[in-house]
Amino acid sequence: MPKNVHDSILGTIGQTPLVRLNRVVSDIEATVWAKVETFNPGNSIKDRMALKMVEDAEKAGLLLPGGTIIEGTSGNTGMGLALAAIVKGYKCIFTTTDKQSKEKVDALRAFGAEVIVCPTDVDPEDPRSYYSVSSRLEKETPRSWKANQYDNPSNAQAHYETTGPELWEQTEGKIDHLVVGVGTGGTLCGTARFLKEKKPSVKVWGIDTYGSVFKKYKETGVFDKHEIYPYVTEGIGEDFLPRNVDFSLIDAFEKVTDRDAAIWTAEIVRQEGIWVGNSAGSAIAGLKQLKHQFKKGETVVVVFHDHGTRYVGKMFNPDWMAQMGYADVGGPTARELVKNKTVTELVGVEENDTVEHAAEQMRKNDFSQIPVLRSGRIVGSLSEAHLYGSMVSDADIRHQPVRKIMQKAFRYVDIETPIKLLAGMIHPESPAVLVRDFPADKTYILTGYDVLAAI
Ligand code: PMP
Numbered sequence: 001m002p003k004n005v006h007d008s009i010l011g012t013i014g015q016t017p018l019v020r021l022n023r024v025v026s027d028i029e030a031t032v033w034a035k036v037e038t039f040n041p042g043n044s045i046k047d048r049m050a051l052k053m054v055e056d057a058e059k060a061g062l063l064l065p066g067g068t069i070i071e072g073t074s075g076n077t078g079m080g081l082a083l084a085a086i087v088k089g090y091k092c093i094f095t096t097t098d099k100q101s102k103e104k105v106d107a108l109r110a111f112g113a114e115v116i117v118c119p120t121d122v123d124p125e126d127p128r129s130y131y132s133v134s135s136r137l138e139k140e141t142p143r144s145w146k147a148n149q150y151d152n153p154s155n156a157q158a159h160y161e162t163t164g165p166e167l168w169e170q171t172e173g174k175i176d177h178l179v180v181g182v183g184t185g186g187t188l189c190g191t192a193r194f195l196k197e198k199k200p201s202v203k204v205w206g207i208d209t210y211g212s213v214f215k216k217y218k219e220t221g222v223f224d225k226h227e228i229y230p231y232v233t234e235g236i237g238e239d240f241l242p243r244n245v246d247f248s249l250i251d252a253f254e255k256v257t258d259r260d261a262a263i264w265t266a267e268i269v270r271q272e273g274i275w276v277g278n279s280a281g282s283a284i285a286g287l288k289q290l291k292h293q294f295k296k297g298e299t300v301v302v303v304f305h306d307h308g309t310r311y312v313g314k315m316f317n318p319d320w321m322a323q324m325g326y327a328d329v330g331g332p333t334a335r336e337l338v339k340n341k342t343v344t345e346l347v348g349v350e351e352n353d354t355v356e357h358a359a360e361q362m363r364k365n366d367f368s369q370i371p372v373l374r375s376g377r378i379v380g381s382l383s384e385a386h387l388y389g390s391m392v393s394d395a396d397i398r399h400q401p402v403r404k405i406m407q408k409a410f411r412y413v414d415i416e417t418p419i420k421l422l423a424g425m426i427h428p429e430s431p432a433v434l435v436r437d438f439p440a441d442k443t444y445i446l447t448g449y450d451v452l453a454a455i
Helices: 046-059 076-088 102-110 130-140 153-170 186-198 214-220 258-272 278-289 318-323 334-339 355-365 384-393 395-399 419-425 448-454
Strands: 018-020 031-036 068-072 091-097 114-118 144-146 175-181 203-209 252-256 299-304 369-374 377-383 411-414 432-437 442-447
Touching: 018 153, 031 153, 046 076, 046 153, 046 186, 068 076, 068 130, 076 091, 076 102, 091 102, 091 130, 102 114, 114 130, 130 144, 153 175, 153 186, 175 186, 175 278, 186 203, 186 299, 203 214, 203 278, 214 252, 252 278, 258 278, 278 299, 318 419, 334 419, 334 432, 334 442, 334 448, 355 369, 355 384, 355 395, 369 442, 377 384, 384 395, 411 419, 419 448, 442 448
Parallel strands: 031 299, 068 091, 068 144, 091 114, 175 203, 175 299, 203 252, 411 432
Antiparallel strands: 018 031, 369 377, 432 442
8 A cells, every 4th residue: 555545543543653853842952842732633653552462452352243342441441442442343331530620521422422421539449430330330241342551461562562663763863862751651661662672771760650659669678558649630630550561661750740740741732733631741840859869862752642632621721730730830839838927737637537636636726627537538627617516516426436527628739929919829629739849759738827027
């Protein structure tokens, strides 16, 4: 067949361009190239592994003609699976979480998939989680096959067979560093395995997010549940260890905050004209944090996983950026307030402590609200008015665990959030925010009084 002519859309997967980055990395001495995966037909790198998983399952007799593909997916894998399903005649049922962009869910439905949205803030083992729901559907649906991108070796293998060789060829073997956001681990580990076989000196950097377990596990071997919290960044980081993350192939992880990821997502298109998604922002922010690792004359490759269209309601929406505290409005930040002596580091109560104990803590510390923790993780809050109301209406409640009456957890904000944006986040239904200093691993509570004193 002539060049670039295909039997179906599936033939257009892969062979994406490598584009030199010029402005966003002006502070880096090495040459930085981006593998721009938006050129795939589903607009993300996940088309590669979705097709490979489907074809391997067909060969193994796991996916039968007219069958149903089931998967828990944040969107991009679903898009790749849906493309393959359309061409090959399968049905798709996907479970996803309520934190994913609406655009991603709408797009999956446009491709004819059934999408079930599940809560984000539950443990993977919880029957409501998107992992558990997809496993249950697989049992209940006849002729169904669950792709299981987290543990399915075809995921990493797709990148060993395509992404790795493409990068080797496109850099003419000059690649020295590979920088990739890690979710299932398939992209990074499949690509890295190929490149390290060709050139063992290639350094492999995994980009992780605060709220995920990867970095600490790599550095200490400890799976620390306290690292987990519901972060905003999409596509990377996990609260468990997928089999496709081969820690032996990754030299080091770098963690990026939601705020920096969002800011850099918006900057890439402004500075380079390359319209890519949230994990590309994380990757660039992480790459800049690592800049001293990249020497003059070296070749660095960063992978841009998906397209900016999937984030028009978020990182490309100024109102959302302001609501999240990410907009650059100038002036002092929460960091200045935290420096202030009147703001103390976080004190909370455990959810199984008694209501009486919580009341005592609040009285002793002169708090009008207090966070509620589960084994050190923040899961709720308690305000003075609610505590008082509960104790008046039920005298016995004082001996009950706090979890019986706790309210919604206070929201987290980054320590770099401008005070001007903080003011709008504190109101009667949400009387405090939790300020996170991620690199220092410190959390502070700020109330309306603290903010008022500053403005
Ligand atoms: N970025 C985005 C936008 C993604 O959808 C994913 C897949 N979860 C990743 C990064 C991470 O890729 P991988 O699963 O191959 O580690």
